[in-house]
Amino acid sequence: MSAHHPAVACKQSSYRTRAMAALGAGLLAIGSASCATGDGAAGVPAIRADAEQAVRISVQGGAADVLLFQPGTGSGPWPGVLVYTDLSGLRPAFAEIGRSLAREGYVVLIPNAFYRSASINGASTRGPLTPEQLRERSTTWTGAITDDAAKQDASTFVAFLDALPTVSKQAKVGVIGYNYGAPYAFHAATAMPDRIGAVAVLHPFRIATARPNSPHLAVAQSKAGYYVAIAQPDDEREPGDKEDLRKAFADARLASEVEVVPGPQGFAVSDDVGYRPALAQTTWAKLTALLRTNLR
Secondary structure: OOOOOOOOOOOOOHHHHHHHHHHHHHEEEOOOHHHOOOOOHHHOOOOOOOOEEEEEEEEOOEEEEEEEEOOOOOOOOEOEEEEEOOOOOOOHHHHHHHHHHHHOOOEEEEEOOOOOOOOOOOOOOOOOOOHHHHHHHHHHHHHOOOHHHHHHHHHHHHHHHHOOOOEOOOOOEEEEEEHHHHHHHHHHHHHOOOOEEEEEEEOOOOOOOOOOOOHHHHHHHOOOEEEEEEEHHHHHHOOOHHHHHHHHHHHHOOOEEEEEEOOOOOOOOOOOOOOOHHHHHHHHHHHHHHHHHHHO
16 A cells, blocks of 8 residues: 555546435535545645545534545446544545555545534544644544444445445445554444445454443454454563454354454554555555455
């Protein structure tokens, strides 16, 4: 996954027109999204014609900015994939992840899951989070998303994908979560067991806790295949998590892989100080293999 986020020529996408017609009032277009010519130009991410869009969709109690990606070649339909970001939110590094998945043959939706607390449209590159920012986001921002709210959000995001003519309704949907986005991926699978076919989480937080509502305790409600890549420092801090996860998947008779990756938090995100390209490639290969196996 390259960290490069290229400038592009402005062109009105025919796909964008079809998608807006299909979604009707459920989609609120960001008018300049198809005409950005560089990173953050006009306050929105760079958009590649006929493949990328920055849009805003109606969600519980408001609207959420999302980035949407489709394969640049072929006519589809393709499986859909929903991606949840880490605490730094929607930004160009995740746009690269969306492009990479689109090149693999998926229609990809990456929302600002924290829309209840902050407006994030994906244009700005991340800076290091201060301790105060980290504390606010890991408590106030995540606290605003209850389990039920996370499930309702996921259902709305998947419904958005399913309304697109380029998304296959016969294929299952995949969900990917990074860091604090991982619980939302788990919640999506339990909210829509007949629709979600694959869940992958990388350097996850809060998926195996001592709380009675820990996401791992509910996996029996899902029918997905799972891939969990735990960062080594997290395993050293909570060595029992991997076994709790493996037991939960085994008890639910779900295909799964839980592994400890010899790298720090953020090893799979290109703008993170913990980014490790070799580890990102290795886990990416497993993630895409999971999607190929479970979504086609």
